[in-house]
Amino acid sequence: MDIEKKLLRKSSLSTLVNNMRADGKTVFAPTKQNTQIAFTPISSLEEMTEDYIVTNQSPKSVAFPKTEKLLNYQVTQFDITNEGVNPREFPEVVVLGARPCDAAGFESLTAIFTWDYHDFLYTERLKKTVLIGISCAQKDDYCFCTSVKGSPGSTRGSDILLTKVDNGDYLAEIITEKGKSLAGQYPALFEDAPEVDKEKYLARVPVKFDVDTVVQKSGGMFESDIWLEQSFRCIGCGACAYVCPTCACFDIQDESAGSKGQRLRCWDSCGFKLFTIHTSGHNPREVQSQRWRQRVLHKFSYMPDRLNVTGCIGCGRCGRACPVDMNLSEHLVNIAQA
Ligand code: SF4
Ligand code: SF4
Numbered sequence: 482m483d484i485e486k487k488l489l490r491k492s493s494l495s496t497l498v499n500n501m502r503a504d505g506k507t508v509f510a511p512t513k514q515n516t517q518i519a520f521t522p523i524s525s526l527e528e529m530t531e532d533y534i535v536t537n538q539s540p541k542s543v544a545f546p547k548t549e550k551l552l553n554y555q556v557t558q559f560d561i562t563n564e565g566v567n568p569r570e571f572p573e574v575v576v577l578g579a580r581p582c583d584a585a586g587f588e589s590l591t592a593i594f595t596w597d598y599h600d601f602l603y604t605e606r607l608k609k610t611v612l613i614g615i616s617c618a619q620k621d622d623y624c625f626c627t628s629v630k631g632s633p634g635s636t637r638g639s640d641i642l643l644t645k646v647d648n649g650d651y652l653a654e655i656i657t658e659k660g661k662s663l664a665g666q667y668p669a670l671f672e673d674a675p676e677v678d679k680e681k682y683l684a685r686v687p688v689k690f691d692v693d694t695v696v697q698k699s700g701g702m703f704e705s706d707i708w709l710e711q712s713f714r715c716i717g718c719g720a721c722a723y724v725c726p727t728c729a730c731f732d733i734q735d736e737s738a739g740s741k742g743q744r745l746r747c748w749d750s751c752g753f754k755l756f757t758i759h760t761s762g763h764n765p766r767e768v769q770s771q772r773w774r775q776r777v778l779h780k781f782s783y784m785p786d787r788l789n790v791t792g793c794i795g796c797g798r799c800g801r802a803c804p805v806d807m808n809l810s811e812h813l814v815n816i817a818q819a
Pocket of ligand 1: 721728
């Protein structure tokens, strides 16, 4: 699909937010929440912060909420009735300010949620979501998007990608049909774009490893000692999974009150000991090194093999959030060199 290039002035972005809200869309953007930066609904552009490399939590919860109701149930004398969720009630959402890595993360999530089972809750939510990404002008040492075939200005996954150019205005790359449809609703705001060298405005993220080598080598490393060496520090807290834009582990829990209740899908992590424990008490991933191996191999061997995508887009959140400073990119460099 041809990418259309337009100029979105700083003042027009503010008007765009107001207009989208007036048209019934919920606009999520990065906002300061105490010490964290999180995607929250905004009522005006002034609430959005620009002071972030990536947000602490990724925007994945707009399509895959941390806790999501699957159905209500009612136990009667001889039966159980249930009532599912109606996707028509899902809100129209715009995510403003997702980084290119976050947008690419939705491609990995979609691959998971449409593989052996078509998860209509996820796909219906995503259908109603427009991603307006903002390219990265800054990076830190945890960023490694360029090592996993991304870049600070990649259009992959975004519906519209904004890159801040001179005077605080934005180059708007309108990428998908969803992006075109949204921009088409507000044509006066998207002006003809001047010739712009986009690269000039982007952060420079060095390539740390060759991902194809990691994919190729890790597939043969199931029995390697490297997992034990790498996971010595890991305390199995699960923080890495909870901040990750591509992690999709969940469990299902029933919350009952008398004869009624609701069935909930809740984020979970393959880093937790309880995640794989069987009713018999047997746990196929008894120790942390097995759980670390699962995390790395799922992202860099099983997903490329089955879904043709990696399960990591190099946002670096797992390293920033880890209480014992497990830096995934360093471990991937070691795997590439093994
Ligand atoms: S594994 Fe880490 S670096 Fe990769 S996408 Fe998840 S949080 Fe980001
Ligand atoms: S955040 Fe760090 S310590 Fe916690 S599970 Fe992940 S790698 Fe292990």
